[in-house]
Amino acid sequence: MNAADLRYPQKTLVADYTRAATGVILCGAPLLLLDVNRWLAALLLAGLALFALFLVRTALRHRTxxxxxxxxxxxxxxxxxxxxxxxxxxxxxxxxxxxxxxxxxxxxxxxxxxxxxxxxxxxxxxxxxxxxxxxxxxxxxxxxxxxxxxxxxxxxxxxxxxxxxxxx
Incomplete structure (x- = not known):
């Protein structure tokens, strides 16, 4: 068996980048554009953090x-x-x-x-x-x-x- 160079498929990475960016926009936009109460802001901030982490994870997978x-x-x-x-x-x-x-x-x-x-x-x-x-x-x-x-x-x-x- 020879050495094999393996990567995640471009199609998978593009789909993950799209999901992450959509989540960041949908959670971040209301925080920037609207006056939301603190409970809704906390939920949106938590969602923003999760989607941002997913975006970072996708970028790491893309680079590895x-x-x-x-x-x-x-x-x-x-x-x-x-x-x-x-x-x-x-x-x-x-x-x-x-x-x-x-x-x-x-x-x-x-x-x-x-x-x-x-x-x-x-x-x-x-x-x-x-x-x-x-x-x-x-x-x-x-x-x-x-x-x-x-x-x-x-x-x-x-x-x-x-x-x-x-x-x-």
């Missing part, structure tokens, strides 16, 4: 490039980090549903190696499945403990970690 190689996963950008697969000690794969029947949603992978910072990527990232497969192989090799939820989410992607199968 992920390099996947057989030995490492490197997040190159603001707040970058490096995970060495042979030292992997943390792996968590979470599913976040957007519908009550769990038919739609996204996954988030968190991986870390001994002494290193955690890298979090979500399923919108190009090559997400490749990263999850490599992380699962590393977890198998290092014996990193996996939660029941992580094992179930790996199985839903068609990935089984030997030694971490569900016991009945």
């Amino acid at each position: 490039r992920y390099a996947l190689s057989p030995e490492t996963l490197c997040a190159d950008g603001p707040g970058g980090a490096l995970v060495e697969w042979n030292r992997l000690d943390r792996l968590k794969l979470s599913y976040f549903s957007t519908k009550r029947d769990r038919s739609d949603g996204w996954m988030q992978l968190s991986v870390g190696s001994t002494g290193g910072r955690l890298i979090k990527v979500d399923s919108a990232l190009e090559g997400f499945h490749d990263i999850v497969e490599r992380a699962a192989q590393a977890a198998e090799a290092t014996g990193a403990p996996l939660s029941d939820a992580t094992r179930a989410n790996l199985r839903s992607m068609g990935i089984v970690v030997v030694g971490q199968e569900e016991t009945v």
Whole structure:
């Protein structure tokens, strides 16, 4: 396997920038243009802060490039980090549903190696499945403990970690 250069798709980033900017405008404009009572102002300010944080998060995702190689996963950008697969000690794969029947949603992978910072990527990232497969192989090799939820989410992607199968 050669090193792969992975980024979030432009379409996803544009949609997130649009959502964040719309939220900032809709929450900030009334604060600037109208005389609102303090309770409404507090709600609008809280919304403005949340959308501003989302805008910053989107900008960070836009600036970050992920390099996947057989030995490492490197997040190159603001707040970058490096995970060495042979030292992997943390792996968590979470599913976040957007519908009550769990038919739609996204996954988030968190991986870390001994002494290193955690890298979090979500399923919108190009090559997400490749990263999850490599992380699962590393977890198998290092014996990193996996939660029941992580094992179930790996199985839903068609990935089984030997030694971490569900016991009945």
